[in-house]
Amino acid sequence: MAxxxxxxxxxxxINQSGGRNVTVNEEGGVLKVIATVTGPAEKNNVWNKxxxxxxENPSDIAADITMDNPEVAAGPTAGGEKGVGSRTYTxxxxxxxxxxxxxxxxxxxxYMEIAKANNIANPDHINVGQELIxx
Numbered sequence: 407m408a409x410x411x412x413x414x415x416x417x418x419x420i421n422q423s424g425g426r427n428v429t430v431n432e433e434g435g436v437l438k439v440i441a442t443v444t445g446p447a448e449k450n451n452v453w454n455k456x457x458x459x460x461x462e463n464p465s466d467i468a469a470d471i472t473m474d475n476p477e478v479a480a481g482p483t484a485g486g487e488k489g490v491g492s493r494t495y496t497x498x499x500x501x502x503x504x505x506x507x508x509x510x511x512x513x514x515x516x517y518m519e520i521a522k523a524n525n526i527a528n529p530d531h532i533n534v535g536q537e538l539i540x541x
Contacts, residue, residue, distance in 0.1 A: 409437040413467055416455045420471075423448045439469045446494045449473055449537045450524050462531050473537070493540040503529045510540050 409432050410417070420428055420441045425448070428441040443449050449471050460467055495506055503517035503526070510520075521529040523541040532538070 409435075409466055413437055413439070413456070413459055415459065416452060416467075416469075419455050420452060423451065426474075435466060437467045439467065439471075441470075442472045442474060444474050446473060446537045446539050450539065453533065453536050454525060457531075457533075463533070495538045495540050497532050497534055497536040497538060499534050501532065501534075503532060506538065506540075 410430060416439065417428065417430060420439075420443065423443060425441045425443050429439070431438045441452075443452065452469065452471050456464060456467060456469060493510070495510065497506075503520050504514040507517040507520055508514040517529055519541055520526075520538055523539045526532065
């Protein structure tokens with residue numbers, strides 16, 4: 407269970423933020439985590455913690471994190487207040503923040519607004535399946 411120990415801070419974060427239906431199994435050298443969190447802010451926090459521990463593209467963990475309320479963020483982030491008027495976007499293969507910005511705002515140059523709202527330090531690093539708050 408070395409992987410569970412490595413990623414214990416992720417599991418703790420899920421539990422401390424009101425996560426439900428948490429299951430954790432280690433199979434074939436990959437830790438599989440399934441959980442439900444309250445909204446996109448909590449989901450992004452989980453993904454950020456995974457990347458903090460395992461790097462930008464960790465191969466030793468697979469997480470299926472769903473949300474109770476995907477439409478409304480759960481509170482403020484470093485980018486400012488989120489909530490009413492916020493949308494979410496799930497990153498697909500080939501997406502970039504500037505491309506998402508172009509699709510959402512009609513202006514590729516507003517990508518840093520999305521990065522700030524999601525506490526993304528390097529806008530060149532987003533992950534397929536990552537749920538982004540679109541302010």
